[in-house]
Amino acid sequence: MSYLKDFRPSRRGFLGLAGGAAVLSLAAQSHAQPISTKAKIVILGAGAAGAGMANRLVERLDGAEITIVDGRKDHWYQPGFTLIASGLKPAAYSVSGTGDWLPKGVNWVQEYAANIDPEAQVITTAGGDKLPYDYLILATGLTLDWNAIEGFSLDQVGSNGIGAVYAGPDYAEATWRAMDAFTAKGGVGLFGRPATEMKCAGAPLKYTFITDDYLRRKGTRDASQVIYTAHNDTLFSVPVVNEKVKLLFRDRGFDTRWNHVLTGIDAEARTAYYRIPESRVLNPDGTVTVTGARTEAIAFDFTNVIPPQRAPQVVRDSGLSWADKWVDQGWIEVDQGSLRHLRYPNVFGVGDINGVPKGKTAASVKWQIPVVEDHLVADIAGREGTAVYNGYTSCPMITKIGRAMLVEFDYKNNLTPSFPGVIAPLEELWISWLMKEIALKPTYNAMLRGKA
Numbered sequence: 001m002s003y004l005k006d007f008r009p010s011r012r013g014f015l016g017l018a019g020g021a022a023v024l025s026l027a028a029q030s031h032a033q034p035i036s037t038k039a040k041i042v043i044l045g046a047g048a049a050g051a052g053m054a055n056r057l058v059e060r061l062d063g064a065e066i067t068i069v070d071g072r073k074d075h076w077y078q079p080g081f082t083l084i085a086s087g088l089k090p091a092a093y094s095v096s097g098t099g100d101w102l103p104k105g106v107n108w109v110q111e112y113a114a115n116i117d118p119e120a121q122v123i124t125t126a127g128g129d130k131l132p133y134d135y136l137i138l139a140t141g142l143t144l145d146w147n148a149i150e151g152f153s154l155d156q157v158g159s160n161g162i163g164a165v166y167a168g169p170d171y172a173e174a175t176w177r178a179m180d181a182f183t184a185k186g187g188v189g190l191f192g193r194p195a196t197e198m199k200c201a202g203a204p205l206k207y208t209f210i211t212d213d214y215l216r217r218k219g220t221r222d223a224s225q226v227i228y229t230a231h232n233d234t235l236f237s238v239p240v241v242n243e244k245v246k247l248l249f250r251d252r253g254f255d256t257r258w259n260h261v262l263t264g265i266d267a268e269a270r271t272a273y274y275r276i277p278e279s280r281v282l283n284p285d286g287t288v289t290v291t292g293a294r295t296e297a298i299a300f301d302f303t304n305v306i307p308p309q310r311a312p313q314v315v316r317d318s319g320l321s322w323a324d325k326w327v328d329q330g331w332i333e334v335d336q337g338s339l340r341h342l343r344y345p346n347v348f349g350v351g352d353i354n355g356v357p358k359g360k361t362a363a364s365v366k367w368q369i370p371v372v373e374d375h376l377v378a379d380i381a382g383r384e385g386t387a388v389y390n391g392y393t394s395c396p397m398i399t400k401i402g403r404a405m406l407v408e409f410d411y412k413n414n415l416t417p418s419f420p421g422v423i424a425p426l427e428e429l430w431i432s433w434l435m436k437e438i439a440l441k442p443t444y445n446a447m448l449r450g451k452a
Helices: 002-013 015-024 048-060 078-084 169-185 203-217 239-251 362-380 430-448
Strands: 040-044 065-069 074-076 095-097 107-109 113-117 122-125 130-132 135-138 188-192 225-229 255-257 261-266 271-276 279-282 288-291 294-299 302-304 347-349 393-400 403-409
Touching (some): 040 048, 048 065, 078 169, 169 203, 169 302, 239 393, 362 430, 403 430
Parallel strands (some): 135 347, 188 302, 225 255
Antiparallel strands (some): 074 095, 113 122, 122 130, 261 271, 279 288, 393 403
């Protein structure tokens, strides 16, 4: 890929600085004397949140019976999926073994949970084993509801111009092959996001920018149309970031379609179907014409399919979800500061599963783990926890190959830059790109080990 060589030498020259930034970003782990306890702690999920949590608790608790429940044999470094789907990394870049990250002294039950009973304080595994607990940490992540998109199946990815970056490392690599073929010829590129909450809500925007950049590098942009289907009337939930992205979309000639929700795909016809809400038009005579909700078909040459995202069914069936918020999605009812369940105080949430206004990124997990650790350990010690999660969320918003905005924010939509005066959060910078491509993974790996 000769059109990428222009930034490679400088990237290599930045390795030392990036590695230093990763080290500087690590939070100091508590060296307090371990607390003796016989508490039974069950962690559901051995992904980023579960593994990081297990490693921290092993260091803080002496004698606790810690069990982690997850049937996945592979650990996926999900922040790498966009890089794989951009042709910059192979699928193997995001794959390691689940057991590689789990500490000694933790019992790994290599099954999925089939039932959660918060009243009896028991987890039942798919194999029928009963696991009683004193404390439960939900770190299950979320599920991708592919069935919600009529006509779509994952075996379509990589053919007929269909991609699915979120589906996994191999699917991200197949998406790259489809995008590479599309950008060589040009045509209609179709992008968007679901109407549910989702992990890394900036990823759909990143991949739109990246595809546009490849079209330009290959000289096919003038023969192409880039369409972005926004699920509501914004592009990003943080107002100042939303305005910046809207400006970039206008500058790059993207065709933004507002209030479009993907409902179906016809792979053979290369057509996507969207639900559009009713519209009200004021007529010259003062009357109002109401157009009912309808379906719009958009033809494409390439598209990145992202489905609705929800809590795993076992969580939705547990009675731990919010009853009056996100009712179609099932996120658990936790206090947004302590991440402690509001009805079951011996239950905590870490990561995507939490029903909080922000925080479905790997960077958020890094900030949530110490908060849950603090409150759980404090409870065991008979005192009150003091740590507070402020909603910290980070999105390295790639805007072209070799440039990104390092967007960080909290519950109140305040920008919370980690490097004030060094990295301007709304500027398209090379250093922000390298934080994503080089420094993020070592920091992520340190988090899994309980060191960040």
